[in-house]
Amino acid sequence: MNNKKSIVITAIVTVFLTSAFYMTPVGENIYLIIKTLSGDMSFSAKMDRMSQLVDKYYINEYDSKKMEDAALSAYAAEINDPYTMYINKDNYTAMLESMGGDYVGIGVEVYINDDFITIMSVFENSPAKKAGILKGDKIIAVEGEKADSSNYQESINKIKGIDAPEGDNDIIITILRGEETIDFTLIREAVSVDTVFSKVIAPSIGYIRLTDFGEKTYADFAVQYTQLKNQNITGLIIDLRNNPGGMLTTVVNIADAILPSGNILTIKDKQGNETPYDSGESSIDLPLCVLINENSASASEVLAGAVRDLKKGTLIGTKSYGKGVVQSLMEFGDGSAFKLTTAKYYTPSGECIDGHGITPDIEVTLPEELLNKSIDELTLEEDEQLRTAVQVLN
Numbered sequence: 001m002n003n004k005k006s007i008v009i010t011a012i013v014t015v016f017l018t019s020a021f022y023m024t025p026v027g028e029n030i031y032l033i034i035k036t037l038s039g040d041m042s043f044s045a046k047m048d049r050m051s052q053l054v055d056k057y058y059i060n061e062y063d064s065k066k067m068e069d070a071a072l073s074a075y076a077a078e079i080n081d082p083y084t085m086y087i088n089k090d091n092y093t094a095m096l097e098s099m100g101g102d103y104v105g106i107g108v109e110v111y112i113n114d115d116f117i118t119i120m121s122v123f124e125n126s127p128a129k130k131a132g133i134l135k136g137d138k139i140i141a142v143e144g145e146k147a148d149s150s151n152y153q154e155s156i157n158k159i160k161g162i163d164a165p166e167g168d169n170d171i172i173i174t175i176l177r178g179e180e181t182i183d184f185t186l187i188r189e190a191v192s193v194d195t196v197f198s199k200v201i202a203p204s205i206g207y208i209r210l211t212d213f214g215e216k217t218y219a220d221f222a223v224q225y226t227q228l229k230n231q232n233i234t235g236l237i238i239d240l241r242n243n244p245g246g247m248l249t250t251v252v253n254i255a256d257a258i259l260p261s262g263n264i265l266t267i268k269d270k271q272g273n274e275t276p277y278d279s280g281e282s283s284i285d286l287p288l289c290v291l292i293n294e295n296s297a298s299a300s301e302v303l304a305g306a307v308r309d310l311k312k313g314t315l316i317g318t319k320s321y322g323k324g325v326v327q328s329l330m331e332f333g334d335g336s337a338f339k340l341t342t343a344k345y346y347t348p349s350g351e352c353i354d355g356h357g358i359t360p361d362i363e364v365t366l367p368e369e370l371l372n373k374s375i376d377e378l379t380l381e382e383d384e385q386l387r388t389a390v391q392v393l394n
Contacts, residue, residue, distance in 0.1 A: 047071065069336075081341050083327050089335035090162050091153045099214055099247065105160045106171065107191045108133065109211070111244060111295070115149045116140070116176070117156075120242055120295065121211065121374050123193065127186045133175060135374045140181070141174035161188050196220035198228055201380065202390045206233035206286070209375065210254075213246025213299040218253040225257075225284075235287040235393030237386065238303075241317060241375055245298025248326065252277045255306050258284045263348040264306045267326055270342070279306075288313030289389035292360055297321035304358050305347035314392055315360035317385045324354030364388050 041049070054062065072086040087095060097103040107126020108119050116138040122129045139147050139155065147155035157163065159171060169188040174181060195212040206228035210217060228236070238258075245251075255264045259279040267275045290313050292304050301320050307313045326343040344352050364385045370378065380387055 076338065083323075083325065083339065083341050085339050087153075087337045087339060090157055092331075092335060092337045094153075094157055094160055094162055103160060103191055103193075104188050105191050106131075106133075106173070106186050106188060109242075109244075110139065110156070112149045112152060113138075117147055117149070117152060120244070121376075123191065124376075126191060127189050128184075131184045131186050133173070133184060134177070135377075136177075136371070138176040139173055140176045143172055144174075147174075159188075194220070196224055197376065198224040200228065200231055200233060201237075201386075202394075204232065204234045205390055205393055206231075206236045207239065207386075208236070209239035209241075210243055210300075212243060213250040213254075215247065215250070217246070218250050218257075221254055222257065233286065235289070236284060237289045237291065237389045237393070238313075239291045239375065239386070240296045240300040240304060241291050241293040241385070242295040243297070243300040244295065245300055245323065248277075248299065248302075251299035251302050255303050256280060257282070258288070258303075259306055259310050259312050262310050265302050265348070266346045266350075267343045268346065283312070287393050289392055290315050291385055291389060292317045292320045292358065293385075294318055294321060294357075298323045301353055301358055302345065302347075305351070305353060308358065308361070309348035309351075314362065314389075315358065316362045316364055316389050316392070317360050318363060318365055319359050320353070320357040322353055322355050322357035324352045324356075362388060362392070 051064070054067075055064075069086070069088045073088075076084055076086040094103070106128045107123035108128045109121040109123075110117050111120050112118070117140075119128075119133060119135050119137045119139070121135055122133055139159075141147055142155050142158045145155075145158075159173065161169065161171065171186050171188060173184045173186060175184060193212070193214070195210060195214050195217045197209045197211070199207050201207050206225075208221065208224060208228070210221065225236075252264055256279040260283040261281050262279055264277045264279055266277070269275075288307065290304055290307050292300065292315055296304065296317075297320065301323065304315055304320060308315055324345055325341045326345055327339050328342040330338045330340065332338070344354060346352050366384060370382055373382075375383075378386070380390075
């Protein structure tokens with residue numbers, strides 16, 4: 001009887017020890033039990049302890065910096081806000097360069113569409129333009145590695161050559177065009193991004209296209225508007241189609257130059273604090289039309305909403321994207337940063353357009369066969385939205 005009991009106890013102990021050996025590291029198991037007895041740990045304490053354990057016990061090589069970046073990125077991603085993210089040092093450097101308007105790359109503007117990195121526009125005289133890359137093309141691989149929304153920033157950095165050896169300027173981009181897959185071999189170049197384009201059309205209407213609200217956009221806008229005025233224009237069209245937004249200070253300065261005295265927008269934060277941005281007395285003294293479409297977002301919608309609410313001009317095109325929130329950039333000491341949605345903005349009438357967009361005064365849709373063309377490639381005969389604006393001003 002005693003022998004049978006002894007055998008059963010021995011078997012139970014053996015199973016327990018074998019499970020402990022194969023299922024969890026003994027040191028970590030003891031640590032978890034101790035901390036359970038002594039109370040909950042904070043997030044930072046858990047991360048510190050995990051780092052200590054990996055450093056002390058993990059048997060293979062690892063990159064602690066990449067692990068830290070991945071952990072911070074995952075933490076930010078769980079907020080489930082498309083505009084909130086942790087930005088590592090390399091990515092933040094690239095972001096600041098693009099905001100400044102000068103960087104090394106292939107000369108395209110991209111956005112995420114159904115998980116695809118999609119070409120929004122191709123800059124004139126750029127490597128992409130010379131190679132034959134088109135608006136609407138989808139970047140599905142960079143240097144043979146899959147590219148999509150899951151590794152968007154890494155793919156963009158690779159295209160810009162941020163981690164490439166010095167002097168290595170060749171890049172292979174795989175494009176999906178319709179059902180056709182095409183490989184393009186390009187050479188990266190220094191790209192200076194112009195965000196303001198102007199001309200006189202039909203025959204005395206001034207036209208200014210804003211592709212972004214970057215650091216240099218307001219200064220360029222002021223210069224080119226003065227040049228148009230010197231040509232005795234009788235009306236002005238501002239084209240915000242496919243403009244994804246940009247810097248708040250830039251759009252406020254442009255709105256101040258365009259609009260009469262009044263509110264441009266009001267920002268409200270989590271604590272209920274309100275910050276109004278107003279325009280001064282001076283304004284453009286010409287009839288005005290503003291063109292928008294489904295890719296006009298953020299700062300573009302600030303300008304369009306203010307023009308509409310202050311009754312300064314006529315909005316023409318299709319409903320805008322609907323991004324009525326503001327992000328703040330918090331820089332860390334190591335060159336990385338945290339981009340966090342911290343406020344909503346409201347048009348002068350008190351409307352928050354987030355998730356709704358702005359409906360134009362006159363809705364005009366371009367034919368589907370023209371949607372893959374760049375705005376600057378459309379002729380006046382093709383571009384019914386622009387043509388409608390000319391008719392309104394005339």
